[in-house]
Amino acid sequence: MLAYLVLAGLTNSAIYALVGIGIVLIFKATGTINFAQGDVLMVAGYVAYMLHVALHLSYPVAVLGALAAGFAIGMLSERLAFRPLKSADTISLVLATVGLSFILKGFGRLIWGGLGDYLSFPSLVTDTPIMMGDIIIIPQQLVVIGGATLVIACFAVFFKFTPLGRMMQATADNRRAALLVGIRVDRVHLMAFAVGGALAGAAAVLMAPITLLYPDIGFPLFIKGFAAAVFGGLNSLPGTLLGAVAIGLIESLAGGYLGSGFLDVSAFLVIMAVLLVRPRGLLGSAALRRA
């Protein structure tokens, strides 16, 4: 039973991590929580659906389409909901992203709401369960875990070894200093939203075969991703990863050993307990200030 619960928990962890890292990336660069991150994922998922299921294009094309859609919506989000308000207070910025969330959800309902209540997205691999030792696994679970690991690894490389990644890192660490050394902070903000959107696109195609697609899918995923980010430390990418793994495992193990009624509430109880002891989260540093 333990092995099954751990595998199920890790699959959910991978999903939460992809959403959470997108939230943290934007927060680190801009000091703003993007409440529309889950809805960017939803729209990117529908774009992948249209390409792969409706137009019968190949899976890689659907993946590229979802990444491009996420990237474009991210850029648009920065232009519409962040840049015009960047001098405003934090509450105004947060409300702008909440508004964007509703707009994207309405857009999703209007365009795709009539296709079906919950749309199924074909798995990349066979649906037939496979045996790994004594453990039964749905192959798509491995795709989600493997895909998320790959995306996160690419992301780490991007931050460490590309000029843009380093500029984003520098801006996140100290915006004023970044401005002084000539980094175009506006461009960094734009790219943070865009890359965060692309990350949501990657998450969408990986998880859609497991979660199904519907216009309201964004918020529940956002909440779990946000919880992972807060748990790990809102400005720490490794912390977010750790938070996602912790939430996924706590949920699954609590559901298995304490009862299914504890599944949803358990992770949040642990988060509250951790935050009482360590308000910055597990690996979080001092609070960021917006430039």
Place this chain on the structure above:
Amino acid sequence: MRQRLQLITGAILLMAGTIGTAPPAQAADVPGVTDTEITIGSFGPLAGPGYLYGRLAMNGVQAVFDTVNAAGGVNGRKLTLVREDDRCEPAGAIAAVRKLIFDDKVFAIDGGGCSNAAAAVRADVEQAGVPWIVFAAVHDALTVPTAPNIFSPALTATIESKAQVVFAQQQGAKRIAVISMRDSWGRSRYDPLMAALKTAGITPVADEEMSPDANDATAQVLHLKAANPDAVIVILYPKPAAVFLRDAAKFAFKPMTIGQSGIGDPAAFEEQVGVPGATANFNTIAMVKVTPDDPAVAHWRDAVTKLYPNDRLSTFNMFGIGSAEVLVEALRRSGRDLTREKFIAEMNHLTKFETDVYGGPITCTPTDHRCNKSPVWLKKDPGGAIHVVAITTVD
């Protein structure tokens, strides 16, 4: 003198006649009714996941109205449908219904797709006295206690829950387990289900919970499998139900599973589950006894396709078709001098009225407006056709 006497006598007779036969309510006095037209309102979700219970049901109502209008209307009046979107939300439903009643001034309402949203408008509709035929929402609060002007030819949560227990027993299940959502929608079914199990002397061998947005059911499946049930009663939306059956298949756990009308389209559900054969033992409740490809509803298939060329007839269209058939029958029986009071009186005495779609005859009484007590059981062969396997009539 004689002429004056005749005039006075005539005047008295005229006055007596006038007093004795008060003028019937004129069309202009009755909201939503003119000499040539009756306006009916409808509300439900027009987009989003719930659109099946709103827009598609309304399309079914429209198909009936167009068919009736083409045949001359009801007692010489054409039927017009006004639609409002409630977004499947209580606040949206309240706004939609108030607009229908006060702005559009409809004669009656044929609508209500989502249970929680529909339940939220009961007080408004009851107070306004507007007749309301519920076409899809199943919340018990709509019909219990009985509101004088609200009638449901749709099933109700309690009736479905009772039917789930009866069906499980009819199929020989002794060990029964339950998996349910515990939100407002789930509770409206879970509580009467537990009461029905208790009445039948059955203690569930397992009682599991899932959230509407769950993406994994490993823990629940392991618990249920350990309990070794003959049947699992499923009170879940299609999404968590699909996740549950997918994960159950992963563990080769394939007991008889018994759904409800929240999972009313077995073909769409099979796609959502996505694992071949995982729905082989799945049975679910439909409000209607005919499948969309049944020759018995060929005329409705044609009517829907004519109106909406991109649509195929669906189960959800038939929710609207059934409710509209009931509405039209009560309008017809109310006669040319139509009033809301007459319409309500006719609904109160609608007895064993057969529609083209419902599982059993529709019977309403002044004290019981749960007019449909015949849930229909559907099953889909893996990759094949949908069959009606039983019709369970419950009290």
